[in-house]
Amino acid sequence: MAEKFIRFCITNIVENPDAVSLEIKEDPDATRYQLTVHSDDMKRVIGRGWKTIRALQSLVRIIGIKSDKKLFLNLVEPCSPQ
Numbered sequence: 001m002a003e004k005f006i007r008f009c010i011t012n013i014v015e016n017p018d019a020v021s022l023e024i025k026e027d028p029d030a031t032r033y034q035l036t037v038h039s040d041d042m043k044r045v046i047g048r049g050w051k052t053i054r055a056l057q058s059l060v061r062i063i064g065i066k067s068d069k070k071l072f073l074n075l076v077e078p079c080s081p082q
Helices: 002-013 039-046 048-066
Strands: 021-026 031-036 071-076
Touching: 002 021, 002 031, 002 039, 002 048, 039 048, 039 071, 048 071
Parallel strands: 031 071
Antiparallel strands: 021 031
């Protein structure tokens, strides 16, 4: 459920939805979602004063609380081509 929610929110925020990558890392105590977006979309996902990404992280945590799991959303900076 959290994965669908994250994908829905992010693909509607960014200008390059095809570049969205969501990697899931299962730990014994938590599930971590590693989100990577196109470098041009980083500002849109972060938002002014980090408000957008923090709101998404809070909502993902709430989804985890409702399902008795620890869920975390991390935004990974995309690698710049060299």
